[in-house]
Amino acid sequence: MDFDNIKKAVVDMEVEKVKDLVTKLLKNKRLPEEILEKGLIAGMKEVGRLFSCKEYFVPEVLMASEAFYAGFDLVSPLIKTKQMKEKGKIIIGVVEGDIHDIGKNIVKVMLEASGYQVVDLGKDVPTEIFVDSVTRENPKILAMSALMTTTMMKMKDVVKSLEHKKLRNKVKVIIGGAPVNEDFAKRIGADGYGEDASAAVSLVEALIGE
Numbered sequence: 001m002d003f004d005n006i007k008k009a010v011v012d013m014e015v016e017k018v019k020d021l022v023t024k025l026l027k028n029k030r031l032p033e034e035i036l037e038k039g040l041i042a043g044m045k046e047v048g049r050l051f052s053c054k055e056y057f058v059p060e061v062l063m064a065s066e067a068f069y070a071g072f073d074l075v076s077p078l079i080k081t082k083q084m085k086e087k088g089k090i091i092i093g094v095v096e097g098d099i100h101d102i103g104k105n106i107v108k109v110m111l112e113a114s115g116y117q118v119v120d121l122g123k124d125v126p127t128e129i130f131v132d133s134v135t136r137e138n139p140k141i142l143a144m145s146a147l148m149t150t151t152m153m154k155m156k157d158v159v160k161s162l163e164h165k166k167l168r169n170k171v172k173v174i175i176g177g178a179p180v181n182e183d184f185a186k187r188i189g190a191d192g193y194g195e196d197a198s199a200a201v202s203l204v205e206a207l208i209g210e
């Protein structure tokens with residue numbers, strides 16, 4: 001299967017092969033969303049599994065991430081230009097101390113594809129930067145990502161800081177990333193949790209009503 005070949009090429013860390021396969025599928029009029037979901041993301045999920053069971057280590061994961069991005073850079077502009085309607089502004093970033101940005105980048109693309117304007121603060125974002133940008137940009141949603149148990153508490157700091165600066169009722173806060181869940185979102189006073197990129201879109205639509 002075509003998508004499985006892309007998945008395998010990501011897992012095998014083959015940058016050029018990923019580029020070739022993705023280009024070929026796009027030429028064959030396959031949907032960029034499908035290539036992303038069933039090929040590239042499926043590949044990174046498998047990489048995550050191999051890392052967890054110690055078959056892969058950091059260098060392999062980095063090389064596989066490169067292969068992922070080689071494909072991602074080809075499909076993401078096509079997903080972005082699909083819808084032009086702007087439904088509202090969303091700020092997104094990975095919390096301080098955390099450089100895992102693959103999931104955040106996928107969520108960003110999916111939100112943009114659904115017509116939202118996304119301001120990306122990047123990774124390893126200090127609490128003050130999240131709060132300052134809420135003041136400056138006046139977004140409808142603040143979306144935070146964390147991939148480590150050691151960094152997820154930074155989300156709570158951001159929520160507290162928003163409360164302290166009397167900004168909490170001006171913005172809805174949503175969170176995601178492997179170590180967090182619905183219960184954690186409630187505990188830190190966030191407005192919602194999404195388990196993947198499509199859940200992120202549904203969550204945003206439910207919170208700001210579209």
Ligand code: B12
Pocket residue numbers: 041044045047048049051052058059061062065097098099100101102103104106107143144145146147148149150174175176177178179193194195196197198199200203
């Ligand atoms: C890739 C990876 C890396 C890459 C990151 C490359 C990059 N640019 O992101 C590299 C090699 C650099 C790396 C480094 C490290 N890593 Co690492 N890494 C991973 C790995 C294998 C996969 C993560 C990933 O990309 N998943 C794929 C994406 C698509 O999934 P996702 O991020 O979960 O995102 C989805 C959802 O969660 C959701 N989502 C995400 N964000 C948001 C936000 C919102 C608002 C919403 C609604 C939804 C949402 O939607 C996304 C799309 O579906 C995981 C293992 C795993 N199984 O998760 C470890 C893992 C996260 N890493 C780990 C560790 C320990 C490290 C290092 C400390 C290793 C080291 N010793 O140096 C460093 C940390 C550096 C730092 N300070 O951040 C641990 C964390 C353990 C913990 N404390 O919790 C993990 C869990 C591995 C493990 N089992 O031990 N890592």
